[in-house]
Amino acid sequence: MISVSDALDHLFALVRVLPAEHVPLRVAAGRVLAETVRATRTQPPFAASAMDGYAINRAGLRTGATYRIIGEAAAGHRFAGNVGNAEAVRIFTGAPVPDGADCIVIQEDVDREGDTITLRDNRDSKSHIRAAGQDFQVGDPIEAPCILNPSDVALLAAMNVPRVPVARKPSVAIIPTGDELVQPGETPGPDQIIASNSYGLAALLEANGANPRLLPIARDTTASLALAFNLAKDADLIITIGGASVGDHDLVGEAAAQGGMQQAFYKVAMRPGKPLMAGRIGSAMMVGLPGNPVSAMVCGHVFVVPVIRAMLGLPAQPAQRKSVTLVHDIDANGPREHYMRGHVTAEGLTIFERQDSALLRVLANANCLAIRPAHDGPRMQGDMLDIIMI
Ligand SMILES: Nc1nc2c(c(=O)[nH]1)N[C@H]1C(S)=C(S)[C@@H](COP(=O)(O)OP(=O)(O)OC[C@H]3O[C@@H](n4cnc5c(N)ncnc54)[C@H](O)[C@@H]3O)O[C@H]1N2
Numbered sequence: 001m002i003s004v005s006d007a008l009d010h011l012f013a014l015v016r017v018l019p020a021e022h023v024p025l026r027v028a029a030g031r032v033l034a035e036t037v038r039a040t041r042t043q044p045p046f047a048a049s050a051m052d053g054y055a056i057n058r059a060g061l062r063t064g065a066t067y068r069i070i071g072e073a074a075a076g077h078r079f080a081g082n083v084g085n086a087e088a089v090r091i092f093t094g095a096p097v098p099d100g101a102d103c104i105v106i107q108e109d110v111d112r113e114g115d116t117i118t119l120r121d122n123r124d125s126k127s128h129i130r131a132a133g134q135d136f137q138v139g140d141p142i143e144a145p146c147i148l149n150p151s152d153v154a155l156l157a158a159m160n161v162p163r164v165p166v167a168r169k170p171s172v173a174i175i176p177t178g179d180e181l182v183q184p185g186e187t188p189g190p191d192q193i194i195a196s197n198s199y200g201l202a203a204l205l206e207a208n209g210a211n212p213r214l215l216p217i218a219r220d221t222t223a224s225l226a227l228a229f230n231l232a233k234d235a236d237l238i239i240t241i242g243g244a245s246v247g248d249h250d251l252v253g254e255a256a257a258q259g260g261m262q263q264a265f266y267k268v269a270m271r272p273g274k275p276l277m278a279g280r281i282g283s284a285m286m287v288g289l290p291g292n293p294v295s296a297m298v299c300g301h302v303f304v305v306p307v308i309r310a311m312l313g314l315p316a317q318p319a320q321r322k323s324v325t326l327v328h329d330i331d332a333n334g335p336r337e338h339y340m341r342g343h344v345t346a347e348g349l350t351i352f353e354r355q356d357s358a359l360l361r362v363l364a365n366a367n368c369l370a371i372r373p374a375h376d377g378p379r380m381q382g383d384m385l386d387i388i389m390i
């Protein structure tokens with residue numbers, strides 16, 4: 001058995017980073033920027049008014065000064081002439097500031113009569129001019145890799161980048177295995193249960209940038225598993241669920257080996273998730289997850305999500321941890337690193353009593369996994385513990 005950290009190193013070594021594809025800006029949010037992109041224009045492209053008011057020259061600016069209005073500048077429509085002494089141009093937010101003007105007096109600070117304005121006292125003293133290029137200049141970068149958020153999409157649009165180079169989404173074939181499984185909505189026989197973690201994993205991986213595909217349930221025969229591997233062979237990542245342990249009907253390792261899988265490791269010193277395996281099979285990476293519903297989901301968070309991120313070109317690193325305060329005492333841990341289901345609030349961390357890896361309701365009530373190192377001693381209320389948010 002290897003450690004979680006060694007297993008992650010093996011997994012990252014199996015990853016092939018996916019090539020870039022160009023997508024329309026409208027669907028770029030949430031995707032990973034694959035190449036640094038640069039602004040194709042300067043913003044604002046001209047000195048622009050930040051307020052509605054009057055563009056004047058500061059020389060001679062004082063309370064009671066009067067100015068003659070010689071024209072208008074609106075957003076999208078500049079005033080072509082020059083603003084001289086004692087002259088003003090009616091201006092609106094976003095309009096180019098006319099030549100000769102160096103200040104916008106907001107309309108609340110003037111009295112207007114016909115084509116003449118008179119400056120009031122207690123005026124706002126700012127110039128209200130946005131300098132050309134103060135947001136960004138031609139050639140300014142957005143550095144790859146990064147996950148594009150809605151603000152990035154707005155910035156890309158302003159930079160006039162209509163198609164964005166993003167990492168292709170990894171296609172992930174998920175193969176549930178087991179004679180006992182039926183799909184949600186079907187009527188299970190007396191000894192059957194509903195396949196659940198395949199759906200949970202598909203949701204988890206989709207939320208993290210993958211393109212998952214749920215394959216039909218493979219039965220506990222090497223022939224059925226071989227068929228499933230064949231259906232999955234075009235995927236970037238093949239994930240099997242169940243059949244990974246040591247029982248007579250746990251045939252995933254055998255079927256994968258028959259299909260040509262080069263195994264990188266089998267079994268990790270963690271709880272839950274011990275019978276994890278990984279390797280490469282054909283052109284795909286393969287991860288064999290344990291079947292227990294919580295084990296599969298925990299391995300999804302601890303291993304598969306970091307693998308997906310690495311495939312997308314993001315840094316190859318473990319799930320992000322943070323340190324929180326325990327609000328109650330807990331017993332010593334055993335010989336395997338334990339990812340315990342818990343709930344964290346502003347008051348601190350509560351670890352749930354029941355940690356059986358079959359309990360999906362406990363997992364659904366959890367918002368974090370609390371990490372206990374192997375052989376960790378008893379912990380007291382007030383101690384700090386690392387968690388992964390889920
Ligand atoms: N003698 C030993 N027995 C077991 C060991 C061991 O070391 N020695 N390890 C245990 C651990 S730890 C785990 S985890 C399980 C994992 O076994 P498998 O990966 O072979 O999983 P299965 O036996 O196929 O299934 C386990 C359990 O999970 C249910 N299951 C499977 N797939 C799904 C699914 N898609 N949706 C919902 N539930 C699923 C299945 O019905 C079983 O109840 O092995 C222990 N045994």
Ligand code: MOO
Pocket residue numbers: 270271272273274275290292295296357
């Ligand atoms: O490792 Mo198993 O995943 O404990 O339940």
